[in-house]
């Protein structure tokens with residue numbers, strides 16, 4: 001008993017020696033242009049007061065406690081931390097999250113995600129257990145990184161491991177282990193992955209297998225089994241659609257989020273658009289992905305312009321009809337992390353800064369169950385903050401002009417020691 005008392009006494013002495021408790025962990029970002037959320041009036045010159053990892057107050061005239069640390073954000077725009085709702089950890093070093101040194105992982109996460117303003121990413125399939133291992137090391141404080149949500153391993157239809165997965169460096173035939181043949185098998189694996197920490201599931205509703213088959217749709221009962229198990233846990237189902245059959249399998253199979261547009265379909269058929277809206281489906285644009293894939297295939301400029309134009313129309317028409325967009329790039333699958341092109345292509349499609357900010361912040365936070373604590377600069381929300389060297393209302397590419405990033409009130413970019 002005696003040592004316990006002694007320890008308590010030591011804690012009390014330590015507290016007495018530190019500055020008044022009210023100032024602990026407080027930070028003020030001053031002189032910033034603040035865009036609190038897409039549906040909230042901007043503050044042209046204001047202060048953001050952060051305390052204990054949360055936003056305590058914001059406004060044009062905030063009274064600051066004495067001695068609070070100040071960051072002068074003159075010329076910068078403050079927005080909420082971004083979500084990238086379509087990434088993969090399938091290339092080294094991030095594909096080897098359990099075994100690589102923390103420094104290597106931290107450098108990759110900084111360059112690929114933090115540096116572009118992402119404080120949360122949703123991994124839409126990696127090697128089983130890998131994203132969860134990466135998350136564990138970040139949350140243990142071994143390295144700085146975004147918050148990670150993951151679907152863990154993907155679900156392919158039987159015989160439907162995509163050709164580009166089989167050809168992806170480091171994957172090959174082993175990827176066929178992620179195929180599911182029956183609803184029972186699919187439901188069991190979904191429940192197992194969720195129990196092991198998955199935050200959702202990813203089905204290949206239309207799997208690109210090449211050859212004579214081309215696109216192999218997932219049987220609806222198999223998709224249904226994954227969705228039922230995932231929804232029972234209150235989690236979302238993502239679907240890779242590809243073509244009209246794949247889209248139908250995704251919708252009838254109970255998916256919530258389409259991981260890409262489906263340019264094969266042309267502009268949305270009206271009945272399909274109505275069905276997507278009534279099911280409250282979210283769509284991830286991944287426009288830059290199409291550009292990269294078409295370039296890789298050596299597509300003639302006219303074909304490239306047509307396919308990208310259709311994808312852009314699908315994104316714009318869906319948003320105009322009231323559909324939800326979630327910003328996402330497919331980074332990790334594509335070796336491209338700079339978000340300027342994606343933002344430019346979204347802007348060219350006709351989306352305005354509010355729609356793009358919603359896709360980066362409020363829409364994913366709400367969709368993935370944390371809208372009450374993430375997605376906005378508002379009192380009580382997590383202090384996930386991006387400072388931009390631009391005003392994205394003038395040019396939406398400005399969302400990529402990242403000066404600094406805070407996650408839970410701690411600066412995660414530039415990394416400590418970089419200044």
Ligand SMILES: [Zn+2]
Nearest residue numbers: 088124330333
């Ligand atoms: Zn992907």
